Amino acid sequence: MAQLKGFKKLVPTETALKMLLDNLWFKQPETETISIYEALNRVLAVDITADEDIPRFDRSAVDGYAVRAKDTFEATQFRPKILKLTLDDELGEDEAKEVWTGNPLPKGADAVVMLENVKRLNGQIEVWAPVTPGENVSKRGEDVTRGQVAVKAHTRLKPYHLGIIAALGVSKISVFRTPKVAVLATGNELVELGQKPSSGQVIEVNRLILSMMCRELGAETVDLGIARDDVKEISRKIKVGLDAADIVLTTGGTSVGASDLVPSAVNSIGEPGVIVHGVAMRPAMPTALAVVHNKPIVILSGNPVAAVFGFEVFARPLILKMMGLEHEPRPIVAAKLTRRVSTALGRKTFVRVRVFQQNGEFLAEPISSRGSGIISTMVRANGYIVAPENREGLLEGETVHVHLFSPFEV
Amino acid sequence: MAQLKGFKKLVPTETALKMLLDNLWFKQPETETISIYEALNRVLAVDITADEDIPRFDRSAVDGYAVRAKDTFEATQFRPKILKLTLDDELGEDEAKEVWTGNPLPKGADAVVMLENVKRLNGQIEVWAPVTPGENVSKRGEDVTRGQVAVKAHTRLKPYHLGIIAALGVSKISVFRTPKVAVLATGNELVELGQKPSSGQVIEVNRLILSMMCRELGAETVDLGIARDDVKEISRKIKVGLDAADIVLTTGGTSVGASDLVPSAVNSIGEPGVIVHGVAMRPAMPTALAVVHNKPIVILSGNPVAAVFGFEVFARPLILKMMGLEHEPRPIVAAKLTRRVSTALGRKTFVRVRVFQQNGEFLAEPISSRGSGIISTMVRANGYIVAPENREGLLEGETVHVHLFSPFEV
DSSP, X not given: OOOXXXXXXXXXHHHHHHHHHHTSOOOOOOEEEEEGGGOTTOBBOSOEEOSSOBSSSOEESSSEEEEXXXXXXXXXXXXXXXXXXXXXXXXXXXXXXXXXXXXXXXXXXXXXXXXXXXXXXXXXXXXXXXXOTTTTEEOTTSSBOTTSEEEOTTOBOOHHHHHHHHHTTOOEEEEEOOOEEEEEEEOTTEEOBTBOOOTTOEEOOHHHHHHHHHHHHTOEEEEEEEEOSOHHHHHHHHHHHHHHOSEEEEESOOSSSTTOOHHHHHHHHOSEEEEEEOBSEESOTTOEEEEETTEEEEEEOSXXXXXXXXXXXXXXXXHHHHHTOSOOOOOEEEEEESSOEEOOTTSEEEEEEEEEEETTEEXXXXXXXXXXXXXXXXXXXXXXXXXXXXXXXXXXXXEEEEEESSOOOO | OOOOOOOSOOBOHHHHHHHHHHTSOOOOOOEEEEEXXXXXXXXXXXXXXXXXOBSSSOEESSSEEEXXXXXXXXXXXXXXXXXXXXXXXXXXXXXXXXXXXXXBOOBTOOEEEEGGGEEEETTEXXXXXXXXXXXXXXXXXXXXXXXXXXXXXXXXXOHHHHHHHHHTTOOEEEEEOOOEEEEEEEOTTEEOBTBOOOTTOEEOOXXXXXXXXXXXXXXXXXXXXXEOSOHHHHHHHHHHHHHHOSEEEEESOOSSSTTOOHHHHHHHHOSEEEEEEOBSEESOTTOEEEEETTEEEEEEOSSHHHHHHHIIIIIHHXXXXXXXXXXXXXXXXXXXXXXXXXXXXXXXXXXXXXXXXXTTEEEEEEOOOSOSOOTHHHHHOSEEEEEOTTOSXXXXXXXXXXXXXXXXXX
């Protein structure tokens, strides 16, 4: 029997991530040019600069009548101002022209009277309320001014960004290449989904969970399957991952016990190998970080919840960086803790919570579970809080920031 | 020239949506069976009930030594308890067995001593701290108990849901079919992206924005292109959409002016036609809702921001319902308004805001814009607040609930 021993020292999470990045030679991610119709949630690689004003001309923001604002200054409901309707592209004094939303203003016009504030007569209108210059007008360049950066590089493209880019007449854009993440599970006790587990065996699900978390970020995944607890088999599969992907995640076999095979396997592949083993967090303390062939390997616990939080703290920022995003926070909500939570002094503690609303207040209920192997707690929870290293517990009623996995009802 | 006239009365948004739903004969959405690997963000159609306990056996939650808890009760750092190591599958009195995370406990064992609290000697261990029964053990059924509903029907499937389902040995699941949304733009002034707009012309972008909002929800889209301001052309294209999709969205031509062609086109297709025209909200007041061939048609403004909010209030809940979701809130955050906002009495006002953190407080800065045609405000904003019909303004410093489009930095 091999000797079990404890971790010598735990590395703070920020230091650990920095040590990993310092050992990677980070080049700008590769780019590709794609159609704007395929660009939702991709990350823009170059600034989109407006080469025209948007709108391209002064246009009406409402249905109504284009006017010269000063002609309406004295209009009231009791003494309406009469304006003569014209079809010309230029307004004279006391003239008005019917316009619909989006229509260009005729020359000379500087405002639009909404149809609600007008009575139409034969060939003329009664204006019941004054308008100020610019009222109900979308001014040329009001949305985007020529020369202005309309959407910055390193932006994750949402529907509105795509709308602005299209409005500028741009249909193909340069985005960062989608990173590939290879995922390996290790453990003699594991069987594939679809196989019937016999006594003492467990269906492997961490690969599925981690792969889906990668896809939620917009990464592609490469499945490396399950490796037995064997240094050669593990290192062979990790090598396949290093060839096929930009980053390798492993789950299982990270503890310092006799099953501590993944770090050994990684070290057998190349330099510098394992950089950090054991991080000052709970769960996910036995997480290890490595670099081989200038690619990062994140060695996660076999406990699903620990694997998820190890992913959250190390793999997620790495993948985002490879996508061209410096950072992408989860939605945060401030909520009051419904009860005291004990946390570990000297370790950053990640507490799963369920946020809900009661009497107009946001409350965060800690989801208790002794082990970190309990996937169902991740379903009951809709977010997590992070207790800092210097706290021994969080108080009932204390306001905490919850990082949301999923929204909650209000 | 046609007569411009105002809306007779504005219908409150909830009433409008209810009127639309009352005119639809809503059948349960169709289902299909898919692989769990393709199921991320799909909506589960039937409850997944556990036919086994998860974990399937009592297993160790840590690396350490399985023990009978009562054998350790008197252990202290100064008077450690000595236990004899065994390789058997059953523990006798004062015996311990090495276990790694996930290993089944040997018979008779009810707790695990973490390796940090043990000194290993030749063939035996010194236990320095007592454990209680169940400590560091994942009990059989602790995660999911046989017979329990592990994931409920009508759940949007996230990585953790998929993990639980897979842990139960289920690899194929029944989900609701993805709804199809057809999107049409109308307007003589519009040109397609890729064409050069001449004077007075505008590149059409609402279809792109609305289609991408549909895809963010997980719906498929059908592009109906641009229709000229012509009742026959509009109704022909809407008919194509009704044949190809579950819901039709149009943008443009909804005002009560002479360009009010889409409602006329819809009414020419079939019964009951337009049910609501003019809703008590700002922006998006001229939104119309219709039903033809038992399919909903949401007739949105041509102003991009009004189209987005009309989508948010009417199309989004409809699409979610067709996906099998009763409701899906956006993430909500409570924040203090940085300045007063004027709103319209009698209308629900949607105010774009940018949420940010300052000195530990969440602040919401209204993004001001006169028109609702300004797409760039949607990029500057990361969410919106809803001012109720009975408020004439919101106060500086007032706490509001922000519905987030995108997360913000903390």
